[in-house]
Structure formats: structure tokens, C-alpha cells
Amino acid sequence: MSKSKDKNKPTADAVPKAVVSRLSLYLRELQRLQRDAVVTTSSTQLGQLLGFTDAQVRKDLAHFGHFGYPGVGYRCSELVAAVKQIIGTDHTWPVVLAGVGNLGRALLGHRGFSHQGFDIVAAVDSDPSKFGKTLDGIEIQPIARLPELVMQHDVRLAIIAAPASAAQEVAERIVAAGIYGILNFAPITLHLPPEVAVSSVDLAIEMEQLSFAMTNLRPPSELLPEEEEPLRE
Amino acid sequence: MSKSKDKNKPTADAVPKAVVSRLSLYLRELQRLQRDAVVTTSSTQLGQLLGFTDAQVRKDLAHFGHFGYPGVGYRCSELVAAVKQIIGTDHTWPVVLAGVGNLGRALLGHRGFSHQGFDIVAAVDSDPSKFGKTLDGIEIQPIARLPELVMQHDVRLAIIAAPASAAQEVAERIVAAGIYGILNFAPITLHLPPEVAVSSVDLAIEMEQLSFAMTNLRPPSELLPEEEEPLRE
DNA sequence: TAGATTGTTAATCGATTAACAATC
DNA sequence: TAGATTGTTAATCGATTAACAATC
Structure with missing residues (x-):
């Protein structure tokens, strides 16, 4: 029925x-x-x-x-x-940021993000020299405190802005802390249980799409260097 | 034949x-x-x-x-x-960065990008107070100098990290300077001639994919708030 | 009413998968 | 040789588009 x-x-x-x-x-x-x-x-x-x-x-x-x-x-x-x-942004989602390097800091500073329904409420890193520092009103915490932070702020989404070498482990800790949605900026494929939703942004891959378009499409101005042979025939 | x-x-x-x-x-x-x-x-x-x-x-x-x-x-x-x-990254592409705000600075600092075949060789902004400042070895130039810079460095690709309000105009200036490939980080649809290749990264949209997945898929733990009615039947 | 535009069904198109002969 | 894996063709699947009756 x-x-x-x-x-x-x-x-x-x-x-x-x-x-x-x-x-x-x-x-x-x-x-x-x-x-x-x-x-x-x-x-x-x-x-x-x-x-x-x-x-x-x-x-x-x-x-x-x-x-x-x-x-x-x-x-x-x-x-x-x-x-x-439908999308689920009729309310605000609390988000945790993992990795406060170059990109992570930019994301933290990126107010106008909360307008769209997302609010970074906590940040973690694995570098002890950063612990306790405050950036844009958010105190950087050790990654070990993830479970607490998730509980405390009812976090459901995470952003990974850690280096590639750390990203898989960070992702696993995030999932272990009870989070099922991850936006990954690290240039690796995350291997996680299928019930975890992952979106990925890889800067190099985006640029490569353009590189491909430049070298393969559009010969309006024939400025491009001459075609090489394929590797083997 | x-x-x-x-x-x-x-x-x-x-x-x-x-x-x-x-x-x-x-x-x-x-x-x-x-x-x-x-x-x-x-x-x-x-x-x-x-x-x-x-x-x-x-x-x-x-x-x-x-x-x-x-x-x-x-x-x-x-x-x-x-x-x-095939992709065209068997050589390095010189890239110009338009917009040196939060995100732009993170991209400039993002070394390890050149490893992948892309090298930011110039940066422009529309804020005169930034002109002449050097960031990661790149001097910030007025946007009006775009055509010169493009010539000088044989630039073919651009990254737009300008605010939404400026992005369309910036894009048009970039195209006018002879560039046919743009990676756009501004949260707007760029309207450009069809021969221009555009890749887009919109942080909010990526997060929205996760929000949708969270609210519509996966009810393994039934923590989600109860379903609302659709607006009109 | 005439004109516009929806929601939906059927037709078309394209992309993914399965299967297998050819090859090492 | 037997086993493995490619490149490719044919079958399946899914997504986009066209068309149109229903509606305002």
C-alpha cells in the first residue's frame, strides 16, 4: 500500500x-x-x-x-x-574543516558560504604547532578531538583540505567520528564505505580539462604546436 | 581520403x-x-x-x-x-590568476600545482591597493595590463578567483586578451563565446550535493528530522 | 477567447556494459 | 601450451529531446 x-x-x-x-x-x-x-x-x-x-x-x-x-x-x-x-539547504549545516593549510585558511575566511546553508563550526589539523590558534573565530583543534567536536556541534559534513598523503587517514577518522558526507580537496581517490557521500574537487583535474580542450579542440587560430604521433601504432 | x-x-x-x-x-x-x-x-x-x-x-x-x-x-x-x-600536460601551461583575495592567495601559494603541468606566471586584481605587492614571487598587476601579460608569458589559461559581482567582466577582459580557457571559481554562470572552454568549481554547489545526499539518501540511522510535505500537491 | 507554458509520454540519442575473437 | 588481457562489436541501459494534451 x-x-x-x-x-x-x-x-x-x-x-x-x-x-x-x-x-x-x-x-x-x-x-x-x-x-x-x-x-x-x-x-x-x-x-x-x-x-x-x-x-x-x-x-x-x-x-x-x-x-x-x-x-x-x-x-x-x-x-x-x-x-x-529538496537539496536540504532550507536549514544550515554545521561543517568541520580538516586541514588548515593554505586552502583550509581560505575556506575558513570564505564567509558568504554560510549564506548558502553551510557553516564551518570547527577545524582540526594534525600539526601540533597550530593547536589552540584561532582563525576567523574558529580554534584549531587536534584531529583526535573530532568525535567530541562532531557530537558537540551536531556536525554532519566535513571538508578535507589536508595534503594527499594524509587525506585517506583523515577521511577514515572523519567517518569513524560519525560523518557521512565529505567534500574532498585532496588529489586522491578516497576509499570509504559506500554509504559515505563524497564530492571531490581536484584543481589539477579541472585545469586538465582545459588543457585537453586547448590541445584537442578549437584550431581557430592555428597557434598550437604541431601534432605529435601517438606513442605506438 | x-x-x-x-x-x-x-x-x-x-x-x-x-x-x-x-x-x-x-x-x-x-x-x-x-x-x-x-x-x-x-x-x-x-x-x-x-x-x-x-x-x-x-x-x-x-x-x-x-x-x-x-x-x-x-x-x-x-x-x-x-x-x-592526450591531455596536453606533457608540457607546462603558463596561467594567469585573476583575483587575489582569500582563494587567489591560496592558489598562488599552492606549489605542487606546477608539478601537474600548470604554472601561475602572473596575477591581476582590480584593487589598486594591491598593485605592486609581491605574493609567492608574483607581482600583482592591474587588470588593465592583462593583454601585455598574456603576450609576455604566452599565457593560454586563466583562473578566475574574483568575487561573483566582478567575474563576468573579468572573464570578458580575459577573453579579450586572447585567452580561450578559463577555470572559474566565482559562483555565477559565465556567458562567453562558445569557443572559450570553461571549467567551473563552485564550493556551494559541491556542498549542496552532499546536503542532498544527506537529506534524501541513506536513512541507515534514522537521525534525520521528519520529512516535510512538498510545497504544493 | 487566444496565447503561453506546464507536466508527461513516446522517440531519439548516447553512453555503459557484456561478450568474445585476437594477441601475447 | 594455457592463462591472461586487450581492443572492439553488439546488446543494454539510461538520459535527453520532441511533441502534445491539459491547464491557466
């Missing part, structure tokens, strides 16, 4: 990962429209702004419910609220 | 974007294997390390040539060299 239709549960069983990342883009774009005092938008407009077809926008949203008005479109404020609720 | 087979040109016409990003993951993993003194690997091993099927690994590589030995596998060093050449 709870099987066949169950219209009310946005169970998200079968929501493809790509849909979720587009959802974030819709949200970002809708918030921009709101700032520009736009009241109503449409799948066509949203699609044009983001480079998607109108059909895709409607299909994506249809995964989660009926948010539009036929003949009218979508009210920005309503859709923002709906998408935030 | 150049149409049908043309085995030698890895033209990359039809290389899906997803293949290119997996290529970077293969490279990263192969380099790690090399560091661990592994000489030979296989599509099965590579796949297991990264969570792909063996068929996918082989198919991805087959887009670009024949790099393996039937019955043997792939020699790590050879495959590393081949993949670097």
Missing part, C-alpha cells in the same frame, strides 16, 4: 546524479533572478540562462513535484524555496 | 566530456601506482581503484589509440606518458 504511487514522498530513489547538480545550478540562477527582482520565470528562460533545453529543466524539476503553473511558468520565490528544501 | 579511417589523428571529435574527466583520474591513479613502484597494471585493476568497470577503462582509452598489450595489460610509465600527451 505504500508501494505503487505514494505521490507525497519525494523519495529520490532514482534521481540521477546529474539532475542533482543541475538542481544546484537552477537554485543559483533563480536566486540571481530574485536579486534582479524577477518574479516569474519559465523553463525556457532558465534553460537559456544555463545552456539547457526547456524540456530538460521541466523534466529535472518533475522528479520532485509540480512546481510550475501551466501558461504562467514558475514563481522564483516559490521555486527557490522548493529547491532549497 | 582523409575521412574514413585516419588512424593517426587522435582528432577527439567525438570524445565525450565524461571520458576526458576520467582520463584525468586514470592519470592520477597511474602516477600513484608509479610512485608505489608498480610497473604494469590492467583495465581491471584501474577500474577497481576508481570504481569503474574494466570495459569502461578499455573503451575510454580506445578513443585515443592502442596503449595496452593483450595478455599483459598496460605499462604504467608508457600509459602515463600517453595520457599526459
Whole structure:
């Protein structure tokens, strides 16, 4: 009796990962429209702004419910609220930062992050010389205190900004402390239980996408050095 | 006569974007294997390390040539060299950084980036109080000097670490200076000519993927607050 | 009402996987 | 040789797009 239709549960069983990342883009774009005092938008407009077809926008949203008005479109404020609720940023998530090096400090300083529903409430590092220091109002703690900190602040998400050499171990400690969502900035593949959600940002990989595009696509100005042979034929 | 087979040109016409990003993951993993003194690997091993099927690994590589030995596998060093050449990181790319705030400074300090084939050779900002200051050996220049700097260092890639409010204009100046590849850290959609390659990293969006996973997937421990109704039925 | 735009079903397209002959 | 693993073709699967009745 709870099987066949169950219209009310946005169970998200079968929501493809790509849909979720587009959802974030819709949200970002809708918030921009709101700032520009736009009241109503449409799948066509949203699609044009983001480079998607109108059909895709409607299909994506249809995964989660009926948010539009036929003949009218979508009210920005309503859709923002709906998408935030779907994504789960209708409330703020406390986050712990692991690794307070170059990047970690930048993330700590990055206020305007809490606007988007995330708030760094604690920071840990493995370098004892940093313990007790305060950065942007957050005291740097030994990594061993992770379980306590997680309990204390009801943390559910972590950001790893540790060096590659430490990242796997740090990730395991994070999971051991009861956290199931990790944003990983270290350039390695984390091996963790499947129930842990991991997002990854690798600067080198992003740049490599550009390098590939430069060397393989676009020969409008033929400035590129001449093609080498493949290694073996 | 150049149409049908043309085995030698890895033209990359039809290389899906997803293949290119997996290529970077293969490279990263192969380099790690090399560091661990592994000489030979296989599509099965590579796949297991990264969570792909063996068929996918082989198919991805087959887009670009024949790099393996039937019955043997792939020699790590050879495959590393081949993949670097495909990606275009068999040489170093000079990069200009636009925006020297929190994040920009972290990127400047991020040595070990040049190891991967990218070298920040210049930095610009729009804040005059920063002009002339030197950070990690790079002098911060007015954004107006972009065209000169690009010429001077033969720059082909740019990183935007400017605030959202400035990013579109900065991007346009970068393109006007003759750059066709941009890594954008600002949380906006850049509107640029289609021949410009853009990669984007939006911290909030990455975190939102985790937030979605936390609120919609995985109810192993039923700690999550009870489900709200969708906005309208 | 006429015009616009939704949500959804069916058609198309592309990407992943399975299977296997060829090769070492 | 027997065992392993590639590169590739064919089968499967999933995601995107087109089309349209329903709705405002």
C-alpha cells in the first residue's frame, strides 16, 4: 500500500546524479533572478540562462513535484524555496574543516558560504604547532578531538583540505567520528564505505580539462604546436 | 581520403566530456601506482581503484589509440606518458590568476600545482591597493595590463578567483586578451563565446550535493528530522 | 477567447556494459 | 601450451529531446 504511487514522498530513489547538480545550478540562477527582482520565470528562460533545453529543466524539476503553473511558468520565490528544501539547504549545516593549510585558511575566511546553508563550526589539523590558534573565530583543534567536536556541534559534513598523503587517514577518522558526507580537496581517490557521500574537487583535474580542450579542440587560430604521433601504432 | 579511417589523428571529435574527466583520474591513479613502484597494471585493476568497470577503462582509452598489450595489460610509465600527451600536460601551461583575495592567495601559494603541468606566471586584481605587492614571487598587476601579460608569458589559461559581482567582466577582459580557457571559481554562470572552454568549481554547489545526499539518501540511522510535505500537491 | 507554458509520454540519442575473437 | 588481457562489436541501459494534451 505504500508501494505503487505514494505521490507525497519525494523519495529520490532514482534521481540521477546529474539532475542533482543541475538542481544546484537552477537554485543559483533563480536566486540571481530574485536579486534582479524577477518574479516569474519559465523553463525556457532558465534553460537559456544555463545552456539547457526547456524540456530538460521541466523534466529535472518533475522528479520532485509540480512546481510550475501551466501558461504562467514558475514563481522564483516559490521555486527557490522548493529547491532549497529538496537539496536540504532550507536549514544550515554545521561543517568541520580538516586541514588548515593554505586552502583550509581560505575556506575558513570564505564567509558568504554560510549564506548558502553551510557553516564551518570547527577545524582540526594534525600539526601540533597550530593547536589552540584561532582563525576567523574558529580554534584549531587536534584531529583526535573530532568525535567530541562532531557530537558537540551536531556536525554532519566535513571538508578535507589536508595534503594527499594524509587525506585517506583523515577521511577514515572523519567517518569513524560519525560523518557521512565529505567534500574532498585532496588529489586522491578516497576509499570509504559506500554509504559515505563524497564530492571531490581536484584543481589539477579541472585545469586538465582545459588543457585537453586547448590541445584537442578549437584550431581557430592555428597557434598550437604541431601534432605529435601517438606513442605506438 | 582523409575521412574514413585516419588512424593517426587522435582528432577527439567525438570524445565525450565524461571520458576526458576520467582520463584525468586514470592519470592520477597511474602516477600513484608509479610512485608505489608498480610497473604494469590492467583495465581491471584501474577500474577497481576508481570504481569503474574494466570495459569502461578499455573503451575510454580506445578513443585515443592502442596503449595496452593483450595478455599483459598496460605499462604504467608508457600509459602515463600517453595520457599526459592526450591531455596536453606533457608540457607546462603558463596561467594567469585573476583575483587575489582569500582563494587567489591560496592558489598562488599552492606549489605542487606546477608539478601537474600548470604554472601561475602572473596575477591581476582590480584593487589598486594591491598593485605592486609581491605574493609567492608574483607581482600583482592591474587588470588593465592583462593583454601585455598574456603576450609576455604566452599565457593560454586563466583562473578566475574574483568575487561573483566582478567575474563576468573579468572573464570578458580575459577573453579579450586572447585567452580561450578559463577555470572559474566565482559562483555565477559565465556567458562567453562558445569557443572559450570553461571549467567551473563552485564550493556551494559541491556542498549542496552532499546536503542532498544527506537529506534524501541513506536513512541507515534514522537521525534525520521528519520529512516535510512538498510545497504544493 | 487566444496565447503561453506546464507536466508527461513516446522517440531519439548516447553512453555503459557484456561478450568474445585476437594477441601475447 | 594455457592463462591472461586487450581492443572492439553488439546488446543494454539510461538520459535527453520532441511533441502534445491539459491547464491557466
